[in-house]
Amino acid sequence: MIFTRFTMLSRVADKANGKPKRRKSDQFVDELLVQNNEQIQDRDIWENNKYRLRFRKFPWGQWIMGLAWVLGSFWIIYETYEHIFLFKSHKxxxxxxxLAFTFIVGFAFLYSGKVKSTIFDKRYDTLTVKKRNIF
Known part of the structure; x- marks a missing residue:
């Protein structure tokens, strides 16, 4: 009961200014729209000009994990090459x-990693988020 009264009083106090409370992400987007884009420094920036700012994020963790699974599967095939292709019994x-499961898990990691592109366009006042696979 005390928590609800406190919450209600804090919301009334926030609205007393006449402005609704904004999220930090909305404030960040507004700052990006107002400031000069050429001043932004980041290693994920692919395009930075007067009208457009493009970020691109790569899923390195998923790709490395998938590559480790696939390479581990190939290593198992290499180590057991003499015995793996001689089908002796149903056991x-x-x-x-x-072995097939390890290949499937490795390729699932590789496929699930999506490259995420975030594009701020000042001409059209749009924010575009694109995701795509490597396959």
């Missing part, structure tokens, strides 16, 4: 299924 089918 070894679990080994083949496990």
């Amino acid at each position: 070894e089918i679990y080994q083949y299924l496990l």
Whole structure:
């Protein structure tokens, strides 16, 4: 009960200024629209001119993890090359299924990593977010 009264009083105090309270992300976007884009320094900037600012984020963690799974699967094939292609009994089918599972997990990591592009365009006053796979 005390928490709800305190919350209500704080909301009334915030609206007393006549302006609704804004989120930090909205304030950040407004600052980006007003300031000069050429002053922004970031390693993920791909395009920075008077009208357009483009960020691009790469999912390095997912790609490295997927590559590790796939390379680990190839290493298992390399180490067991003499025995893996000689199908001796039905008991070894679990080994083949496990090897196929490791390849599937590795390619799932590679496929799930999406490159995210965020574009601020001053001409059209738009914010565009694009996501795409590497395949």
